[in-house]
Amino acid sequence: MNELGRKAAASRADTYGSFLLGGTEFALPIAHIHEVVNSPERLTEIPLAPDYLRGVFNLRGMIIPVIDLGTILDLAAASSIETVKVAIIEKDGYLIGLRFDATGEILKTQADERNDFAERSRTVIRGVLKRDHGKRLIQMLCVDGLFELHNISLPSDPTLTQGRQSQLAKRGMRQQCISFQVGSAVCAFGINAIQEIRKVEGLNDSALAIDYCLGTMDLRGVVVPVIDFAALLGYRKADRSVTATLGDRRVIIMKVERTYLGLLVDAISSIIPYFPDELIRFPVLSNPRQEMFIGCITRQNESEVILLESSKILTQKEVVAITQGHNSLYNLADRKDEGKKPSSPRKTYITFSVDNLFAVGIEEVREILEYPDALLEPPGLPTEVHGMLNLRGELIAAVDARKLYAREPVSARSSAKILVFKSDQIRFGLIVDAVEAIILVEEAEKIRLPEFMYKVSCGRFSEDVVGAVEIPSASSGKQGVMILNVASLTGRVERLFTAS
Numbered sequence: 001m002n003e004l005g006r007k008a009a010a011s012r013a014d015t016y017g018s019f020l021l022g023g024t025e026f027a028l029p030i031a032h033i034h035e036v037v038n039s040p041e042r043l044t045e046i047p048l049a050p051d052y053l054r055g056v057f058n059l060r061g062m063i064i065p066v067i068d069l070g071t072i073l074d075l076a077a078a079s080s081i082e083t084v085k086v087a088i089i090e091k092d093g094y095l096i097g098l099r100f101d102a103t104g105e106i107l108k109t110q111a112d113e114r115n116d117f118a119e120r121s122r123t124v125i126r127g128v129l130k131r132d133h134g135k136r137l138i139q140m141l142c143v144d145g146l147f148e149l150h151n152i153s154l155p156s157d158p159t160l161t162q163g164r165q166s167q168l169a170k171r172g173m174r175q176q177c178i179s180f181q182v183g184s185a186v187c188a189f190g191i192n193a194i195q196e197i198r199k200v201e202g203l204n205d206s207a208l209a210i211d212y213c214l215g216t217m218d219l220r221g222v223v224v225p226v227i228d229f230a231a232l233l234g235y236r237k238a239d240r241s242v243t244a245t246l247g248d249r250r251v252i253i254m255k256v257e258r259t260y261l262g263l264l265v266d267a268i269s270s271i272i273p274y275f276p277d278e279l280i281r282f283p284v285l286s287n288p289r290q291e292m293f294i295g296c297i298t299r300q301n302e303s304e305v306i307l308l309e310s311s312k313i314l315t316q317k318e319v320v321a322i323t324q325g326h327n328s329l330y331n332l333a334d335r336k337d338e339g340k341k342p343s344s345p346r347k348t349y350i351t352f353s354v355d356n357l358f359a360v361g362i363e364e365v366r367e368i369l370e371y372p373d374a375l376l377e378p379p380g381l382p383t384e385v386h387g388m389l390n391l392r393g394e395l396i397a398a399v400d401a402r403k404l405y406a407r408e409p410v411s412a413r414s415s416a417k418i419l420v421f422k423s424d425q426i427r428f429g430l431i432v433d434a435v436e437a438i439i440l441v442e443e444a445e446k447i448r449l450p451e452f453m454y455k456v457s458c459g460r461f462s463e464d465v466v467g468a469v470e471i472p473s474a475s476s477g478k479q480g481v482m483i484l485n486v487a488s489l490t491g492r493v494e495r496l497f498t499a500s
Contacts, residue, residue, distance in 0.1 A: 014111075016129065018104030018138055019087060022075030025104060025138045027129055032089045032143045036103060039084035040066075044296070044304040045184045047233035048289060052149070054099060058298050063280050064088060066097040067146065072124060091147050098146070107131070107138075114140070124149070175276065177297070178438075179269040179305050180252070183235025186269060186303050189252070191362070193310035195260070196253040196348070197268060197438035200226070200245045212238045217262060219253065226251055226262035232313075248415075250437065254310050259319060268435065270368040270417075272297060272305060279307060289313075346442050349483065351471075352419065352432040354401045357481045358461065359439070359469075364421060364486045367391075368435055371416035382496040389418065389429055396420065398429045399493055405460040423490050426497075430489070439481070441469050464488040 016027040017036075043055030043066060052071040056063050066086055070076065086097040109129060116127040126142035177188040178197070196219075203215030203226055212231035216223050229252075231238040245251070248267035253260060279295035291312040297305040349359035350368075375387025375398055384403040388395045398418060402409055410433065418429040467483040 014109050016107045016109060016138075016140070017087070018107055019085070019098075019100035020102045020104055021100050022070055022073075024073075024075060025136075026069070026100070027107060027138045027140050028087060028089060028098075029143065030106065032091060034088040034090040034095055036085050036087050037097075039086055039099065042303065044186075044306070046293075046306070047183065047185055047187070047235070049234075050149075056296070056304070057097075058280070058296070058304060059088070061280065062095060063296055063304075064095055064097045066099055067149070068099050069124070069141075070099070072149075089143060089146065091143055094147065096146065098141075116140075174273050176271055176273050177305075177307060178252075179272050180250070180265040181267040181269060182265045183230045183233060185233070185235075185306060187306045187308050188272060188297065189254070189308055189310050191271070193254060194252055194438065195255055196440045198251050198253065198262075199437050200251050200262075203245060214238060214240060214244060214264065217251065219260065222260060224253065224260045224262045226264055229263040229265050232263075253440075254313075256311060256314060256319060261314070263313070270370065271365065272299075273367060289315075346440055349439050349441060349481075350419070351436045351439060351481055352417070353434050353436055354405070354432050354461070355407060356461070357436065357479060359481045359483045360419070360486050360489075362438060365419050366422050366427075367420040369418040369420060369429065371413050371418060371431065384496055386431060391420070391429075394427070396427050396429055397493070397497075398431055399496070400431045401433075402431075404430075404492065404496075421486060421490060423487075426490060426494055428490075428493050439469075439471055464492065 015030040017030050017033050018025055018027050020026075037059065040057040043057050045055045046053065046065075049055075052068050054066045054068050056065050058064075064086075083102045085100050085103050087100060087103075088095055088097050107129070113130050114127060115130060117123075117125070124142055124145045125139050126145070127140045129138040129140055130136070131138060176191040178191055178194055179186055179188040198217075198219075200217050203217055205215055212228045214226050214228050216225050218224070228236075228238045228244070230236050245264065249264060250268050251262040251264050253262050255261075274297050278297065280298060281295045289312065292308050294307040294309050297307055299305065348362045350362050350365055351357055351359045369389075369391075372389065375389055376395070377387045381387070381397075384399055385397045386400045386403075387398050389398045401407070413431075413433075415434040416431055417435045418431055419435070420429045421427070461482065461484070464484050465482045466485040466488075469481050469483065470478045471481055
């Protein structure tokens with residue numbers, strides 16, 4: 001480095017930016033300040049985060065964790081968020097954000113103004129700046145200490161914190177995941193990792209040696225332990241009330257190694273398509289479950305979705321503990337079936353309600369969307385089409401299932417969803433009252449009902465029914481589900497637009 005370069009580096013090392021927090025003034029070396037931004041309107045919370053990690057946000061394709069120094073230093077932050085700033089600091093290619101009440105000024109310092117504390121174990125304060133002949137004391141923050149905070153770890157490669165890679169990179173096949181609400185976070189599992197999603201109105205008592213295991217449920221003769229996922233992620237204590245499984249809550253059935261487990265979540269959100277290269281990696285927590293977090297799926301004007309690795313939800317020790325006393329749950333099913341012929345092929349269905357309960361193959365549904373606040377209503381639409389939906393730049397018809405099948409209208413659509421279907425000829429969305437569950441059905445379990453048994457109750461729906469299956473119901477023991485022929489449904493929608 002030449003003399004000019006050394007002087008420039010020394011100048012930056014002696015220059016600090018000041019910030020205010022809870023009436024106290026702090027300083028950061030300007031060489032480590034990447035930029036200062038307004039506090040984001042929305043932070044995505046990370047499960048199992050320490051209390052000083054407020055969440056993460058997307059800054060031009062980079063996921064930035066935001067640390068609350070007020071929590072660490074026991075300082076009360078300003079009540080107004082109008083002036084709140086986030087200072088993005090950088091070290092060795094990594095970025096984190098620090099939340100302050102307001103920015104201060106740029107300070108040129110002299111050596112005799114800086115008073116470094118003696119070397120100690122990890123700390124976020126490295127010393128004090130004395131200004132105005134000692135009348136103004138500014139606490140100097142330690143950049144190394146901030147990046148070494150307990151329970152914060154960073155990926156081995158700093159490029160993992162960067163956004164989308166070159167558009168020339170191979171994108172691979174579009175994948176799908178199912179998102180759900182758990183605590184205050186929106187998380188997701190890859191669609192292939194989920195066996196079923198069920199609505200369970202009650203659980204059997206169990207003496208499993210895990211705090212967050214609520215009990216067990218019966219899955220076609222297999223005993224499945226059910227875990228309160230929000231409790232596992234630290235959002236609440238395990239909910240053991242009689243209403244724990246009511247409302248929008250669902251149990252996601254997963255298979256970890258050879259064991260079936262149920263995860264109770266607060267609500268199922270949607271099916272989300274994504275490309276692997278769209279995943280944004282972020283620094284994860286240093287805890288036994290850090291391998292659970294794969295990355296974030298970002299969506300315009302919506303919360304980021306945290307994609308999870310299903311096989312890393314529980315540690316091996318927890319799997320052993322949770323299955324202890326149940327004779328290795330999955331093996332129990334194996335022994336039950338010993339000597340029997342191989343089971344028939346199985347298929348996964350999404351069930352939804354429009355007065356009655358119906359099902360379609362999950363592979364035929366491209367996405368599940370929330371019912372929007374408003375739809376485009378151009379003139380000349382068929383009466384069965386409630387409006388047009390803008391889906392990532394493509395307009396698709398939102399067909400009202402109640403009008404399509406001549407059912408009585410409803411006034412409230414608080415639980416309504418839109419199932420998106422796509423064939424070679426048409427892409428459309430079907431508005432249904434609610435999406436209930438995802439079920440796994442052996443073809444041998446499907447039954448052909450005599451037409452008279454469902455024609456009266458299902459009305460015009462019966463014209464597209466190709467089979468039926470019974471599933472458990474806590475209230476009535478068994479519940480019938482009518483399976484729809486999607487090709488027949490699609491043809492019905494196509495005729496709406498071709499009729500003269």
